[in-house]
Amino acid sequence: MSTQSAAESLSAPFFIRGSLVEGDQVTHRSRDLAADFHTPTLDLDIVVSSRSELPPLLNVGLEEIVDFLVETGQRLQLERNPHMRLCLDRVAATNPLPRRVVENLYLAAPHMLTRASLWSQVEANFADPNVLDGWVTRTDARGNKGAIRAFPPRMVHMLAGNAPAGCIASIAQGALVKAVNLFKMPSSDPFTTVAVLRTMAEIDATHPIVQSMSAVYWSGGDEAIERTIYRPQFFDKIVAWGGGPAIQNVIKYLGPGIQLVSFDPKSSISMIGRETFQDDAILADVVERVAADTTIFNQEACLASRFVFLEADAGQAERFCAALVQRLGVDRLFGSAVAPLPPADVRDEIDVMQAMGDEVKVFGRLDGRGIVLLSEEPVDFAPTNKTSNVVMVDSLDDAVRYVNVATQTIGVYPDDRKAQLRDRLASAGGQRVCRVGTANSHVDGGPHDAMYPLSRFVHWMGDDDISDTNSNCAVSSDSVARTDPIVL
Template sequence: MEKLPIIVCGEVIECDGKREEIVFEYENGVKVKLPRLTDDDISKVLKSRLKTGLSECSIDEISEVFHTVGLEWQSEECATRERAIELCSKITGYPRNLILHDYLFLSSFFLQRSELYDQLDADLGDYNVLEEWVTNENCLLHAQPQGIVTSILVGNIPVVSVFGVFRSLVVKNNTVCKIPKRDPAGAIMFGLELIKKYPNHPITKSLTIAYWNRDSKEEKEIINGSDVMCLWGGDKAITQLKTRIPAGVKTLEFGPKRSLSIIDLYERYTEDSINDIAYRVAKDFSMYNQEACFSPQEIYIRASDSDFKDFIDNLREAMDFMIQKYPKNEIPIDNAAHVLITRKEELFEGNNIISTDNHGWTMIFSDKKPLNHPLSRTIYIHRVESFDNIASFVDKFSQTVTIYPWKMQEKYRDVLTLNGVDRIVAIGFSGTPRTGFTHDSIKPFSEMVRWVSVEKDIDIRGKYLNIDKKEYLKRIKTMNSKIK
């Protein structure tokens, strides 16, 4: 039995038998238990709203905290990082090197303090709005914390849990995270590292990470006491959650989304070999076994007969390589069965299939969109004569389109985004967001703050007000005043 603590306003609460506990049981026999939140815990969280001192901390200070923890998570000697990797791999089946890749990517982001400032600038316009009242035309503008931001996290991507902790803390909110059953350790282990390095800092005092059951008393109290709810997950989970969120609580939805690739080999750059293109495509389709919203599920490809054959041959090679580099390990029985059943269904429909002998990876050649995509490194390949009908490839649930060659984005970015796409990237970069990106059409930092303003007195006329204070007062006191 694996044991995990929970964190309540920076206090670590262990499984010590003194309170009721929650147990997660997994198909592979792994069991995890952790303490259950009490009424006193929830009361403490709600009473701490904007009272921990975090709103008075500077971005310089906050960035230094994450820099320090990021430095620790770069080390192989970091016990919390290793524990997060170990338990995540046991439960999800993701290979250790994939999870490590995620954590090193995130910790390297924390190490570059300038990157944090750049992210805030890109999202908020100017990070200084978090620190002070900034002139905005005839007003003073300030971005203040919303209060309590509660994130319902998901475990399909290891890095998401940690990033969910970071996002609301960096803009000075009290942060409550519900850990996912799929990856219960990531957020908690990161929180423990924060507490280890900064046990009495406002950041740690503002952090709560725990689990509660759906429709429970704890859930109701936490949701009703929150200022913002960040919902991560699939259609069913988000739809159910939204029915339990009252008016006045802002809701940010991250999911459910799906992604695809668009490739035109007729326009291939001379310096790019088909082998290079295939490997970039294979990386996008292999990461997280397609369980991430940004993982493509389909390819729309335009190519000559010879280039198409060459591409498929190279894609087979690349998918085999990725299965060695990022092994699937154990996956739930239902997932494996879904892949095998989908193969039989598509063969019955008369579609060609190329695949591994087991459920490793699958290519399905079809002129129809999949109705029930099995994920698990399954690629639906649609060969097209042109992209005249490109709008039909996407809808409001389309998150990311990976595109090749890159110059195509200039021609198609408007039609793709007007028809639902949130994000367009180069092939091979679906899982590597660049500074300034939007997340499901949201600028998250901007939504996690309150935009407040002070409007200047009439003494400051600005560009458009053409009367002085005396004239203004005269008009107020005149019955038939006319504004000129």
Template sequence: MVELELPFVICGEVKEGRDTCLSFNRDKDYNLFLPSLCEDDITQIASIDSIGELSVREIISFLCEAGRLWRNREYRWRTLASEIASVTTGYSKQMIDLSYDTLSEVLNEDFLLRLLEVEMRDIEFLDRWVKLGEADVHAVPLGRILHVLAGNVPLVSLVSYLMGILTKNSNVLKVPTGDPATSVCLCLTFREIDPSHPVTKTSSAVYVAHDSDYLTRLFEIADGVCAWGGGSAIEACRRKCRPGVPFLDFGPRKSLQFISREIYADDKDLKTAALKAAQDLVMYDQHACHSPQIAFVESPAELFCRALVEALNEVETFLPRGYTSIEEKAQITLEKTMALFSNGKVYCSRSKNCTIIL
């Protein structure tokens, strides 16, 4: 049995404890110990509702410092996040490293400015009153935003947290069982950079069970909610949300690939298309909403399948599949058997970790 520990961050302050235990059965058994919320924590979170008078560029400068630290794979909070996330998500260390490399690129001035310009049109709206036609316009913080995060992709649901920061709100992250470490360690990074910075003091990252009274309390003090996850998780959040509170849901998605016959005209085009398709397929072991589950391929599809197998063999050398449970392996075997009985064709990568059914 391997034991791991992770604190909470509440308004920039660290709370440690071993009140809660999350267990994971991977190649060996793991127990992750965390503290638990109390009413004093809720009161503290409720006392802060916005970042204050910082300009957008001052906020971006602070976030970029966190990005600079996370570019170093040996940085202590990234190392802790990677150790725990590899266990809780079940993804390979290479997949986690790729996610955190991407996070460090997201925490970049050019990227964050472009993100705001796309979403807000003019970032000056966030700092001051701006003349727009006959009206003066100024975007003000909503207040406390509760982010109910999903654990299948360490990076994606953090986007709503970053937007919450950039729009000067106070942010509460309800971290998921599947990935409690990424959000907490990012908040710990903010604290390390400057424990008194407004971004630090307005950030909280906590784990709380879905049936806990304290989760209900977090919904009660929220001025807005961003919820990520499957259909049942989204509906559960919607039921907990107070009437009139803005609710943004990022629910279940299905992704597809479309492969047209033009790729067969040239071997180079075929290999390029197969490699790009393989990269999409292996990302997050197909647990992400952007992971293609079905591909519609124009004939001769067998030619594409053979090229795809070769591409998967190549991609798996640097992005191997993570942990696969006995139940998942049994389901894959059943699907392959059913396909063969139905006169389908089954293709497998060299490692047998990727299966294509035609």
């Protein structure tokens, strides 16, 4: 890499249905690190396919798709994949995560494409996975027959930039539902998606999975491109991962025939009971677990804890905060000892709090190793870049009022209080509860953002085959009682 020019090292090619498209005609700038990278000119005519063409994966069996994805996972092993190794060097220039953390994400990537993981997603999303492979017949209580199919959708994926290798999950999901997929890469990682698709093409560039995948980059908000692409003539769904402005930008293009499946910005919390203070060993263990949840991707991930609701008096809370700030500044598998500083507006807020010192007590310094804010009410900004707001509460029941539909993951200690709280947390809008310290672990096939995404991606098609033309004609009071309601 040292012998390459900056333009060469930050060249971001496209991948269009089995073919690599190279070129440095257009220069873009990454959002987070303001690094320039270069792409080919985007030719919309080759990116968009006609609806008159049946999806390439329509008649490919799910077993074959899973086999292909499993082989892809095996070939993504970093030590034997030149595309991923080159990509690692490039991502380090555009993504705020440290190179070591990105490398660990790549090392874990093959585990996303195991047979067990892929099948668990399918079986959790579809009561009968056969609907993905063909028409499944059914008969209702009145003897009316019909068939349904989970038809392959046409989807634009707006990929998230805060988790390099997250694109692998989107690629797998697109393949499992047999979709025609256009991946819009993020400016903080315009490389990884193409590296994965190149790996798939080396297995078989003509395979219907590969022929169903394209990955390109354009600057978000470019109306000349988006007003063309975001049309129901071309796509059924926009699957959007991103911050508030990115989601709002997509919403303006929605209309009849095109749907948004949004993985929009979320915030996660920890709820810690007073049992933490039974002895020093328990306190140390809980603090370590909260620190681990807080520092996932240096707090860039939605599932990283930002607020800790702590049952404690003032003295206990100060002990907790003093211990927590020490454990934030530790190297972890998916987090670094020193992270980028919070944005300037957040730093200004913290400086004011530190100067006033009455309502919020500050532990640590703004040096990238983490900072803890102790308060009786949550701060009115989103803690980020290893900033934790510890909020004292009399009871975890009181903390439920701070949960809403934007609360993704809730880590709880002690473990037996999860069951006590989970119905109320769900009613408040929370989406997932777990043991504190396990926010970055998942049960395969579980819901994401309060939904089962694969079942939302597909185009559900019904074929009603009712032979009795009079079966729904109301001619008597008895028959009126038996008819279906009119659906407008």
